[in-house]
Amino acid sequence: LCKTLLPPPPIRSPDVPAPARWYSRPLPVYCDRASRRELVFIRRQCKFATMPRGKYVNHKGRNRNFTNPEExxxxxxxxxxxxxxxxxxxxxxxxxxxxxxxxxxxxxxxxxxxEEENAKGAAGVIQIQNPNRVAKKSHRKVEEVAEDDEPQLTRREKEELEKQRAAAAYQKRHAEGKTAQAKADLARLAIIKQHRAEAAARREAEKKEKEAKMKSGAS
Known part of the structure; x- marks a missing residue:
């Protein structure tokens, strides 16, 4: 109602600057310190209230759109x-x-x-192998499977089993000292034992010399 009664705003030229808002105008000189401080506080509050908060602008005055019941x-x-x-x-x-x-x-x-027709004709005598034909897996019952039948291993399982057997055989030969690594270890151990025996003999000789010198000095 107020908007309809008020006159429309005058058309302003783009060259003319917009009038400053009341909270951005300079304060009057005749104000005392307390009133001046209060005016500054009020102006700051009004300025912050009119400023948009955050990154996105809040459109509070826009119309709300409701869904049509027909839709x-x-x-x-x-x-x-x-x-x-x-x-x-x-x-x-x-x-x-x-x-x-x-x-x-x-x-x-x-x-x-x-299959019956092929068995009757020449196909029963000649074995035909077609790589494009997928061989069907035969399903066997539990009663038909014998206990003595060994399980069919895959290629990877066979390779893994061979590797385990080879590793066990190598460990056995290594323990017996037949491998090159075992021979090198035994030779290194013999050299270490020889050095230790020589060092022990040297220490024993030095000890005997010291005892002989002490006896000769005491006499």
Whole structure:
């Protein structure tokens, strides 16, 4: 109501500077110290209140936009349709899986019939090896597996087993002193023992010389 009653602001030229706000104008000279301090405090508070806080500007006077109820109803219907579509899609996928299972059974029956036909013809005599044909793994029951059957090891397991056997054989030969490293260690140990024996003999000779000198000096 006040905005409608007030006259519109005058159009200002861009060359004319804007008038200074009341809190940025100079203080009057006739103010005493207490009132001057109070005015400075009030001006600072007003200045900080008008300044935007932080990095982003707060738009408090803008209009609020509310969602239209028709849009809400349309969104709800859309969500319901999506749920129905998902349910129908899941049902179709389950039916496709059942059909695939039936197709696999039919394929197995056809493959068995083809094997019988091949056994009747020349394919039963000639062994045909096709690298493009994937060999099916034979599933054996627990009763069919014998206890004496050794487990089939893979290439990596065989290599690991060979490495362990080679390491055990090397350790055995090293303990017996047959390897080059063991021979070098034994030779180094013999040299150390010889040096220690020579040092002990030298110390014993020096000790005997000292005792002989002490006896000769005492006599």
């Amino acid at each position: 809400l109803e349309a969104q709800r219907k859309k969500d319901e349709e999506e749920k129905k579509w998902r349910k129908t899609r899941e049902q179709d996928s389950d039916e496709d899986e059942d059909e695939d299972g039936d197709g696999e059974e039919n394929d197995s029956d056809e493959s068995e019939s083809e």
